[in-house]
Amino acid sequence: MKVNHNATDGDRPFLSDIKEIRRRAREHIQAGAVTEGYRADRNTVLRLLNEALASEIVCVLRYRRHYYTATGIHAQAVAEEFLEHANQELGHADLIAKRITQLGGEPDFDPGSLLTRSHSEYSDADDLLEMIQENLVAERIAIESYSEIIRYLGADDPTSRRMMEEILAAEEEHAEDLRILIQVLGTKGDRRRS
Ligand SMILES: [Fe+2]
Numbered sequence: 001m002k003v004n005h006n007a008t009d010g011d012r013p014f015l016s017d018i019k020e021i022r023r024r025a026r027e028h029i030q031a032g033a034v035t036e037g038y039r040a041d042r043n044t045v046l047r048l049l050n051e052a053l054a055s056e057i058v059c060v061l062r063y064r065r066h067y068y069t070a071t072g073i074h075a076q077a078v079a080e081e082f083l084e085h086a087n088q089e090l091g092h093a094d095l096i097a098k099r100i101t102q103l104g105g106e107p108d109f110d111p112g113s114l115l116t117r118s119h120s121e122y123s124d125a126d127d128l129l130e131m132i133q134e135n136l137v138a139e140r141i142a143i144e145s146y147s148e149i150i151r152y153l154g155a156d157d158p159t160s161r162r163m164m165e166e167i168l169a170a171e172e173e174h175a176e177d178l179r180i181l182i183q184v185l186g187t188k189g190d191r192r193r194s
């Protein structure tokens with residue numbers, strides 16, 4: 001990678017002294033990707049990422065439960081949406097767990113304390129509309145809490161922030177999918193009643 005050592009921001013050098021960066025990189029090499037230049041509070045970031053991980057796992061479980069138990073005339077299309085979301089939440093969990101490890105932390109998969117760490121909730125609703133609503137609520141919780149995590153990370157941990165931004169965009173799509181499902185289901189329900 002080409003680094004411009006001479007880039008300047010006014011009178012201040014753009015990069016810290018390259019010799020100092022090279023010296024620091026050789027220290028504590030067992031810390032892997034975490035260098036002395038890491039500006040965020042690592043313990044707080046690890047806690048927040050573990051809470052996001054727990055939230056994703058709870059979402060996987062809730063969506064999968066709903067995928068298997070959705071019944072009724074409109075169930076198939078809705079259940080397929082649930083399965084798609086469940087698999088994407090699992091993908092998010094994997095991304096977050098990987099980042100936690102990269103930051104030198106331990107991804108917490110302990111099922112015993114999952115719900116206390118998760119922001120989103122589990123739901124065993126058996127009515128199709130109620131399932132969709134519960135999933136939409138969970139997505140809206142994820143959107144709020146991930147937005148907050150992103151604001152917290154700011155410029156201090158751009159890699160974690162970028163990952164959370166990508167996940168946030170997916171949760172917003174999930175919420176929109178569910179909103180449309182409720183709308184479509186409502187329209188069909190109205191027609192059936194009339
Ligand atoms: Fe997710």
Ligand SMILES: [Fe+2]
Pocket residue numbers: 059085089139142170171174
């Ligand atoms: Fe989601």
